Amino acid sequence: MALDGILLHKIVQKIKPEFPARINKIYQVSNSEILFQLKTQTTRKNLIVSCHTIYNRLNLTERSYPTPEEPSSFVMLLRKHLESATIQSIEQGGLDRYVRLECHMRNEIGDKVIRYLYIELMGKYANLIFVDSNGKIMDALKRIPPFENNRRTIQPGAIFKETEVQPDKIDPFHATTYNPALTLTKQFHGFSPFLSKEVEYRLHNNESFTSIMKEIENSNTLYISNLNNEAVFHCIPLTHIQSPSKSYPLLEGLDIVYFHKEEQDRIKDLAGDIYRFVNHELKHQKQKLPKLQASYEESLDCDKWREYGDLLYANQHVTTKGETSLQLPSFEDGSLITIPLDPKLDIKSNAKKCFQKYNKAKKGQVYILEQIEICQNEINYFDGIQQQLDLSNFDDAKEIQQELVELGYLKKKVSKIRKAKKKETLPKVSKITLPNGIQISFGKNNLQNEALTFKLANKNDMWFHTKDFHGSHVVVHSQELDEDTIRSAAQIAAYYSKGRDSSSVPVNYAQIKTLKKIPGAKPGMVSLSTYKTIYIDPDESLIDSLLK
Template structure:
């Protein structure tokens, strides 16, 4: 993820100071509301004469930033920092924003009762990687609240706690870039110690980031890792030209945002193959960082859920094996009763001290070996076998329903596991929403602890139902559930009587719905396309063929008390689905590819 550097901050501030939101100058603006969307981000709702822009401030360790943004959903984290901001800033006017120092990444947001009044509150946003922070300060310089507290034990140089005086971060000692610096002096400074040219730019001057230094080298046609002692005079001159171009843009605030294959640029440089379009700076930053953070959150949550599911399934399978062993033992109940009956029928053959008797079976006449306790007589040994028989019968009656319940749990969690495998990579916010629905489902089923946002996530997911959508050869819609919650909604709330419902036979997979207008008839090609998708979005997706059942939605039922996604059906027909055919449709229409399980990775193929 590309971090926000000084150049980007200067571009954002230049845009905010000179920008117009809906034709209305941004500053001054009245603070109407403040909402904290996560541990590191607040959104300030502003009001100008003609518009109501939203300003996002984030001190995220990898994505600290500031820019205008869309209004967030009403659901928000109720955190102490946002409460302090509400109490101290609501109703005040944002009158000014500026860098504390033009070469430092600390922004001072100044708030006052009226635009002409001196500031009563300062909100400092320190954009410094993992040390980023947001600090609210009063007019006397005392800290009122901070996004991330730093105790004296953590930092004796600069603790950050409410009640302490605010101190700016220690100033950098590197030289400040100057446009007036001669080429010879600039070259001598960089070439003094041989090393990669991009690294030397970073170490010799302040205000640069790794991304900017590498982009500057690429713009000059120089690989960033080229040692300084291998640069030709022409390459030095080309690099100095783009160095001067960067400084000129900073001085004149001439910025041109654009996307690049590596991230984005605010300088309009095209050396790295950037997108020729010039999007709005704030829209670019919002889209880029939201996508990057969503992708990281998706991967982190998916890994966490996958590990939890693997642990749950391991325990359940161990329990299943234990119950199966108990059931196998209980199957010997009749043998115990037979031994007791034989002993009672042949008491006259017993002799003291016997540890084994061989007696003829009542029906076959074959000899049956019966181990005995030599300390007991034949009657006591028979009574022991009767007690064992009763215990085994009780175990058989008790264990069988437990074994069935464990088997049902395993089937359900395997269905959830298959859902996670289909959510293999992040492509759009709907993937993250589907993953959160899986988490909410597991919370509601009691497999995960319930965070405070669980109910809110459920409501949010209800409003954002968005299954995969495909088109059949005849132009009919085919909908595929992304998770068990969507499977249930698809089958029992969306499906109409004229539709067709599909599912891979006897294996975990998504519910698939071939949607038909009233009176329409699906051709065999349409049914086959839906069957192929049902096979693809199932645990059998790496097989050549998968049996797929299909029936009308009215023939699909949900057993009472069953978990999400678990159904029974009747009047079904069977088609053979080919996942390979469905993959072509998936790639054409942009659905994500499922993750390949470890056992099917190419490294393990014979």
């Protein structure tokens, strides 16, 4: 669901008191998101600008976002001109879906200059445009050349034109009445079809237009409801969809709606090669396995080639040149056996060739079995990686990429930017504290699992893992476990596993000291000697309450 002009008006009202603010750092979070780290009058905050076709928005947030090592050319330009500049003010274009940031800075010779950032939040046309004081475009996140749009060119050197105001529409905050014969979107600025439905529903239920607009004007809350498994929201309760809603402070609510929605897109933007590689490798191994199994089945029938060779050697007087097959009586029961021949070879050479096929198939059985085991292990491994990627955030995905590099599956990317060598640190695992004060840690990828189980956990801590599924290593930092603690740890193990959508998921648990690392195995693989098992039904609402 996209922002409309009225909701953007509320957002601008909310963040306007934070300006003026100094720009400390500028990052491109993904292909469509720019992050400005600001020092406001009271604290440090992040201004996130998203020009995503669906999730475009503007928000002042305290959440942390991942940042790529190599910035784009547009971000480099913004850094050159705007880092240490001051955003003096923010203004919305009427109730249209664009705002203008006025930035004050000093140029190379120390003179004060003004630059403008136009943030346009118009669906697939969403854009961030950097303009100088003469109205000339310096650059944009998305360039639009003349052959794509001859009415509005967005590229360096072109003159910037603000979006034209529609003269036939009026400001709904200053209107006292409306025309029932026309839709609200045709009469007023800032109305989206979704908000129009809500207001029209209220009007049909005897609420006045002025009272509805007054409620919108006074609202500092975002109401989030569910419609057809999609989050819908606005700054007033959505009564027309007949669904319960949750209310949050406006800016916090926007974070809740958008942060996790866009997180998977962000991971794919910055770590898409991991997804492509894992999916390709999994497909390749799954296609390879049945071929290996067919080869093994064929190799089990190798004794016939030894019999063929014995029969041919016993009948060397027979001339076979030019023949493609020969029928000879079996040594056992005298029944005729048809032996395939190479017409270019004599009977002795054909016998020799049969024994070569026998020896090759006999020795190949061991090799093919080894390859089948390797192939099955690879399928299990990449199946687990795929499941981990589905549940990962950006940092988890980068650790998975690191693991694939260390195992030789991916080549290490060499950054063009020189950085001081950092000390190697252990992967960061997730932690929660239960109401009884017991702490639980769990990993969300193989590197985190390995570090948690063999480096961070105490030998007397209790370890949990699903029995028949790939999943998280869960460690309870206590030796004495009550039923609630066991069930909570088992819930986490089951939820962060491939069995999260199953019921009665078996979860094994044992003391850390009973675990053994498998020599030569991939990270996170362990063997168990003594353990107990609990069966659990994964419950997402319970996991949410534990994480909170």
